[in-house]
Amino acid sequence: MLNIKLATFKSRLQHSLEFDNEIKSFIENIAKEIEAPLEMSELSDYDCDLKLIFIQTGGSEGLFLENIDILQEPYYLLTNGGNNSLAASLEILTYLNQNGKKGEILHGNISYIGKRIKELAIMEKAAKLLKTSKLGVIGTPSDWLISSIPSYQKIKETLGLELLDINLKDIEDKAKAPHFTSVHPDNFNEYNKKDMVASIDIYDALKEVIKENHLSGATIRCFDLLTSLKATGCLALAKLNEDGFIGTCEGDIMAMISMFIAKLLTGQSNFQANPSRIDVDHNSIVFAHCTIPFDMVQSYSFNTHFESGIGVAIKGEMKTGNITIFRMSSDLKHYFVSKGILMNNLKEENLCRTQINVRLNKDVKELLKHPCGNHHVILYGDYEELIDQFMKSILK
Numbered sequence: 001m002l003n004i005k006l007a008t009f010k011s012r013l014q015h016s017l018e019f020d021n022e023i024k025s026f027i028e029n030i031a032k033e034i035e036a037p038l039e040m041s042e043l044s045d046y047d048c049d050l051k052l053i054f055i056q057t058g059g060s061e062g063l064f065l066e067n068i069d070i071l072q073e074p075y076y077l078l079t080n081g082g083n084n085s086l087a088a089s090l091e092i093l094t095y096l097n098q099n100g101k102k103g104e105i106l107h108g109n110i111s112y113i114g115k116r117i118k119e120l121a122i123m124e125k126a127a128k129l130l131k132t133s134k135l136g137v138i139g140t141p142s143d144w145l146i147s148s149i150p151s152y153q154k155i156k157e158t159l160g161l162e163l164l165d166i167n168l169k170d171i172e173d174k175a176k177a178p179h180f181t182s183v184h185p186d187n188f189n190e191y192n193k194k195d196m197v198a199s200i201d202i203y204d205a206l207k208e209v210i211k212e213n214h215l216s217g218a219t220i221r222c223f224d225l226l227t228s229l230k231a232t233g234c235l236a237l238a239k240l241n242e243d244g245f246i247g248t249c250e251g252d253i254m255a256m257i258s259m260f261i262a263k264l265l266t267g268q269s270n271f272q273a274n275p276s277r278i279d280v281d282h283n284s285i286v287f288a289h290c291t292i293p294f295d296m297v298q299s300y301s302f303n304t305h306f307e308s309g310i311g312v313a314i315k316g317e318m319k320t321g322n323i324t325i326f327r328m329s330s331d332l333k334h335y336f337v338s339k340g341i342l343m344n345n346l347k348e349e350n351l352c353r354t355q356i357n358v359r360l361n362k363d364v365k366e367l368l369k370h371p372c373g374n375h376h377v378i379l380y381g382d383y384e385e386l387i388d389q390f391m392k393s394i395l396k
Helices: 015-032 061-066 082-098 108-129 151-160 168-176 192-210 222-228 234-242 254-266 365-371 384-394
Strands: 004-009 036-042 048-054 077-079 102-107 134-138 162-166 216-221 246-248 271-279 284-289 299-303 311-319 323-330 335-345 356-358 376-380
Touching: 004 335, 015 082, 015 108, 036 335, 048 082, 048 108, 048 222, 061 082, 077 082, 082 102, 102 108, 102 168, 108 254, 108 384, 134 168, 134 192, 134 254, 151 162, 168 192, 168 222, 192 234, 216 254, 234 311, 246 254, 254 323, 254 376, 254 384, 271 356, 271 365, 311 356, 323 356, 323 384, 335 384
Parallel strands: 004 036, 004 048, 048 077, 077 102, 134 162, 134 216, 216 246
Antiparallel strands: 271 284, 271 376, 284 356, 299 311, 323 335, 323 376, 335 356
């Protein structure tokens, strides 16, 4: 449940019982709409997902200005419009904008206000979690990811997110050493037991490294595991994402960060995939990769890793319907997000194992002219507007 707090401003004039009842009804209706209480709080109390400033009447402008030093940007001004409260809110927000400060007036019908409060609360919560989270980079990014390596310092300054380098040998050593096996091979569909055990060993090693370093997830230079462990990270990453952590392939840092942001905003697992074929005439893209979170598939089967022909890869069948595609660039200046329709799953021999055909809302030619990198993350549902708003708010 979202934690939303409310502080109020109103003129010092005496107000009627009718006014009090009107205010009470307004707050109760919003709480019902967002399915969460609005807790009354002190002006300085920002221990919450979202802090609202309730402008109840005209004449509140001076009181707001007197207390502006204990309020925090951005300023979300809630008003029902009665008793000149909208007029006061407009005056306050104009002052804030003139002084280079950000804010927004939450006004309209209860449905709109409730929807906007939920959006803002989700974005504020995500921004705070970014600033307190740490993601691991296990091994260096794969050699072919020449545009996907960001400045760690810029990531910290812009997002507040910490990136931690971890030696790939740590994973290899843990996978080879005797350890408690957390997942029994028989829990999965029947497959070559030796390859399955090797894949689960990688999963156990990843979980141990994540726990030891207090990570929210990691990206791993997985192709090197083909040589050192004669195994793939495909199953490990599928299970890791199902567990609620972030796990991306090939050491792609920007795919990992994109996936983490999408996860924070939606609570959903993401599928990292290569755009394998673009059809300009039908505004569609075929995406493919050898892993997918188990909680995103209707069914799955195992095959070998596409490029190497060894180990365990996952061929997942996704449900058709609304999806969202997202990727941010390593310079932190650009991103691509578009809703779309997952039209069908494919079974082509010359692509990675999980394959989907997607028709986008945005013009696919944008990816041919101004791409943000190779891998994109895909999630169920229409989150284009939410992700777009959030990215605009953090890439200032």
